[in-house]
Amino acid sequence: MQLLQYKSQAVAKPYFIAAIALFVGQILFGLILGLQYVVGDFLFPAIPFNIARMVHTNLLIVWLLFGFMGAAYYLVPEESETELHSPLLAYLMFWIFLIAGALTIVGYLMVPYASLAQMTGNETLETMGREFLEQPLPTKLGIVVVALAFLYNIGMTILKGRKTALSIILLTGLVGLAVLFLFAFYNPSNLVKDKYFWWWVVHLWVEGVWELIMAAILGFVLLKITGVDREVIEKWLYVIITLALVSGLIGTGHHYYWIGTPGYWQWWGGIFSALEPLPFFAMTVFCFNMVNRRRREHPNKAATLWALGTGVMAFLGAGVWGFLHTLAPINYYTHGTQITAAHGHLAFFGAYVMVVLTIISYAMPMLRGREVNPERAQVLEMWSFWLMTVSMVFITLFLTAAGILQVWLQRIIPSPQSFMAVQDQLHIFYWLRWLAGLVFSVGLAVYLYSFFAKDKPQTAEAGEAQPAAT
Amino acid sequence: MSAFFTKSMARNIFYGGTLFSVLLFLALTFHTTWRLPGRIPTETPAPEVARGKMLWETRNCIGCHTLLGEGAYFAPELGNVYKRRGPDFIKIWIKAQPTKVPGRRQMPQFNFSDQQLDDLVAFLKWTSEINTEKWPPNIEG
Numbered sequence: 340m341q342l343l344q345y346k347s348q349a350v351a352k353p354y355f356i357a358a359i360a361l362f363v364g365q366i367l368f369g370l371i372l373g374l375q376y377v378v379g380d381f382l383f384p385a386i387p388f389n390i391a392r393m394v395h396t397n398l399l400i401v402w403l404l405f406g407f408m409g410a411a412y413y414l415v416p417e418e419s420e421t422e423l424h425s426p427l428l429a430y431l432m433f434w435i436f437l438i439a440g441a442l443t444i445v446g447y448l449m450v451p452y453a454s455l456a457q458m459t460g461n462e463t464l465e466t467m468g469r470e471f472l473e474q475p476l477p478t479k480l481g482i483v484v485v486a487l488a489f490l491y492n493i494g495m496t497i498l499k500g501r502k503t504a505l506s507i508i509l510l511t512g513l514v515g516l517a518v519l520f521l522f523a524f525y526n527p528s529n530l531v532k533d534k535y536f537w538w539w540v541v542h543l544w545v546e547g548v549w550e551l552i553m554a555a556i557l558g559f560v561l562l563k564i565t566g567v568d569r570e571v572i573e574k575w576l577y578v579i580i581t582l583a584l585v586s587g588l589i590g591t592g593h594h595y596y597w598i599g600t601p602g603y604w605q606w607w608g609g610i611f612s613a614l615e616p617l618p619f620f621a622m623t624v625f626c627f628n629m630v631n632r633r634r635r636e637h638p639n640k641a642a643t644l645w646a647l648g649t650g651v652m653a654f655l656g657a658g659v660w661g662f663l664h665t666l667a668p669i670n671y672y673t674h675g676t677q678i679t680a681a682h683g684h685l686a687f688f689g690a691y692v693m694v695v696l697t698i699i700s701y702a703m704p705m706l707r708g709r710e711v712n713p714e715r716a717q718v719l720e721m722w723s724f725w726l727m728t729v730s731m732v733f734i735t736l737f738l739t740a741a742g743i744l745q746v747w748l749q750r751i752i753p754s755p756q757s758f759m760a761v762q763d764q765l766h767i768f769y770w771l772r773w774l775a776g777l778v779f780s781v782g783l784a785v786y787l788y789s790f791f792a793k794d795k796p797q798t799a800e801a802g803e804a805q806p807a808a809t
Numbered sequence: 810m811s812a813f814f815t816k817s818m819a820r821n822i823f824y825g826g827t828l829f830s831v832l833l834f835l836a837l838t839f840h841t842t843w844r845l846p847g848r849i850p851t852e853t854p855a856p857e858v859a860r861g862k863m864l865w866e867t868r869n870c871i872g873c874h875t876l877l878g879e880g881a882y883f884a885p886e887l888g889n890v891y892k893r894r895g896p897d898f899i900k901i902w903i904k905a906q907p908t909k910v911p912g913r914r915q916m917p918q919f920n921f922s923d924q925q926l927d928d929l930v931a932f933l934k935w936t937s938e939i940n941t942e943k944w945p946p947n948i949e950g
Contacts, residue, residue: 389872468866
């Protein structure tokens, strides 16, 4: 039995492996950061907080991009019913992206940031030192090259083959991702303008075009595991992405309350971003609806669990925790506190981490030459799902508690206390958050182990059977 | 979703809704840009402010601090630090880092020249004079 419908889908495999490896790095630095919150001088001056945070967030972005690219390389040939335009280009870009990413991280850790800026020509075009866009100029240019080559490869494949709504939605999201990244090169000395357009990368990615990519990936996996009619799934996808862009575009305004932009943004941003939970709620309903209407029992139970989990956690993290502080009168007090950190963690995990783990869970067994993973591997993978998801919920709850106390002590009571005086009183929540982070790491370790788990000897033949021979 | 709501209807609503939102967002952006000069201290920041912003960026200050509420949440808000502490305190503080108090959060020593410290303070002063709709709620940031 041929497991991959198209041979060139195999290029997705290294992308997924790199994604998981960088995910591990991200979590290690997360643990360092969590500890620095309570043991302030931990690893100082070797790895100051700002450097560790940059590694933590940049690794997240890069591994999610690896995941999105792997997902595209896996699902586009199948959707287009044709081989990938150029597998060679895909492999080449994989190595370029991986090496550029690794060099960037090494640069962050080995060289003082100011020297790194000097060495990489930041003075010719100043783009560094803005949150999430800290990459040196050569890395940013590398990202553009990789993105262009990737879009060319995916675009040509779609062009020569069957054009499904699903692949068009994915392509629209990916083109949007690449185009909006160009605003990373615009950094005026006027701070307000800088911030205004910085959000065109950051917000319009995660609360805009990434939702298209996410919907397409989720739609593809649900299509495969439930066997529900394509027409139904694609109709849902259009509804979801309409809600995403109609709420999310003007919803950018919830970042324009207090940065020097006109006060009317409190209305535009508040009203539209209050609608931003809707696309995520639609995703939740979509996931459960499709699974309930399934026409087959897909043997990959772990992938089904990830898909349902994505639907629920994205709504909780991005939808509910976003709504909590999106209205201007509330945001006035919560802006830039641990409330934001709480939302950031659950939203990124629930939406984008989980959707990438969903497609990996579905595709990886076939990329490794088996229809599904052995029973025991699936059970372990589902354990890792619960460990990581529940611990992330607790991380979010502890950060939310810290945030509420921080807002109260620093911004509401009659004699407000200074930032550091308040931080000292939040230690219990930071310690609990760190413990939850440790549990998350255990979940991640179980996840990694699940890739190598085999069934117990008595049922070994089911797990070990060579697909090529069947 | 019943049969009379077809996929092509959903697709058309997507294209229409997105186009409308993009145009509305661009119009608001245009208006915001037009209104901006009245909300910031100087329309074109002075050279020392621009240099200060570059120092702010190349030392990755945003990796610990927030500036107008955006950044990391590890160290104090600096959008209003000029008003909270004043120029001299800011310079002395930066020069005195790290405090090396055991267990305390530490800020690196950046070895700024006097000129660079002046530039950084100019940038923080410019930032503190932006009309932020009265945010933060109080001087503590």
